[in-house]
Amino acid sequence: MATSRRPLPVRRLVATVVGAPVLLAVLVAAGGGPRNASAVWFALVGATAVLGVLTIASFVPERGQSLAAARGCAPCSAMSLATVAGAALLLGFAPGQVTMALAALAVVAAGLLRRTLDLRSPAACPTG
Template identity: 55%
Template structure:
């Protein structure tokens, strides 16, 4: 899921001009990691999206002739984004579950946004006015999960 991000000043074999190799050979204080989306996560996200769509439609009043196609399409987008958010918790190859899940209570907030979206859709069945905030909530969860830098968990 994540790989260390090394800048040019601390990369092995790279030295800053005018600075000795000994001055740049110290350990990096903070390990910054970036999100890596592999096939495993994309497959999990695609597998979760239909189930999430069903959950959102049921929470929002079910399939009826009164359901607008725009509402269903918006819920499909919410389901895809929610599936990708939940798929971000699947560890990448060679990574532990503990590092993937995160070590802080904030790491669970992104997964909770999927449930919050279902709650919002259920507040006003078949209304686009509540599906839009649901989309905003799951987008927030995905952005938080993929853009935050995390330190490796202490073992």
């Protein structure tokens, strides 16, 4: 059974494009800066930044949508946003370490998955 995918709304696309370099800079700084990091670490942190900014951009209302509707379920929304901050903390615990960058990517991916599920099916929210 194939599912239809909607393209990313323009407002969220703009927020993603503008926010990705900013979040990447924040995550690299949290991870100890570029001095002792490998190319693999940078790739993982870059992927983390993209997934993190997609999570954050999902809170930008679509045209005609209220801010409350864009927010969705409050506990799930808070958890999704917290994963982005959690990724920065993980990177800070072990600067330049690939394993922590991989853990940060996994945490942010879980947050984006929860946010995506919350937006697609609000009734499926475990707290709602």
